[in-house]
């Protein structure tokens with residue numbers, strides 16, 4: 301019993317400190333903007349956040365700040381709103397229509413522009429395509445708050461040099477199914493025992509959407525209304541980079557690209573993406589994870605064989621798609 305209590309305590313401590321080190325690093329924050337904790341009235345990691353609250357929080361950010369705007373790009377089968385929060389410097393946000401035009405010129409072979417330095421990078425951060433991988437939607441709240449409200453020089457630089465399209469939950473029907481399960485069984489104090497009902501979600505589980513379809517296979521097929529909305533949005537913007545956040549086994553660590561060579565490098569993933577760009581980005585991810593002293597691995601698993609993953613489709617569209625996995 302004591303062992304269980306200690307484990308629970310450790311879990312609470314690590315979840316709180318995880319949030320602290322992330323937010324503390326980018327202080328100060330604009331006091332007019334509520335943090336996710338102030339808005340939700342609990343700390344990120346203490347509960348699973350309902351999808352409607354995630355959308356409400358992002359709408360609040362867009363309402364309070366001229367660094368953000370929000371659009372609804374579709375609806376799930378169960379009617380939940382699919383949203384993208386656009387974040388950048390207020391100057392970039394006001395000039396977005398003309399920047400869009402210049403950015404899209406890169407997709408037209410007849411124009412052949414070369415003004416790479418004049419434009420920011422267009423990044424689409426995509427979370428929670430698998431509904432029962434809940435850290436994605438929670439991380440999206442922390443990321444949105446940091447990018448909108450932080451006055452730290454590093455974050456200011458990110459805003460000036462990028463347009464961030466934050467898509468907090470691709471599969472809200474699955475996410476809420478999972479959230480409901482966990483909330484129904486969550487104990488107080490928290491129970492770390494893997495055989496506890498909280499950790500053994502019953503069929504059909506929250507990974508898939510309303511029709512139990514894996515939304516991370518639909519980027520290519522475009523069968524479901526959410527995916528169609530997302531693809532319409534995608535082809536209006538052609539982001540340079542797409543980041544796709546997932547969870548894997550609870551005993552695992554962290555994973556980032558490159559994925560395993562067999563089934564990833566060519567023909568789906570261009571050689572330049574697999575070898576040069578993954579390598580370039582990977583050095584940043586490894587030093588970031590080293591700085592918080594955590595384990596990670598790369599290149600051993602996952603593949604880009606199928607062109608309808610969030611981490612492969614953008615590779616075929618002239619962008620760079622990046623898969624991230626963390627222990628559940």
Ligand SMILES: [Zn+2]
Pocket residue numbers: 430433545546547
């Ligand atoms: Zn996943």
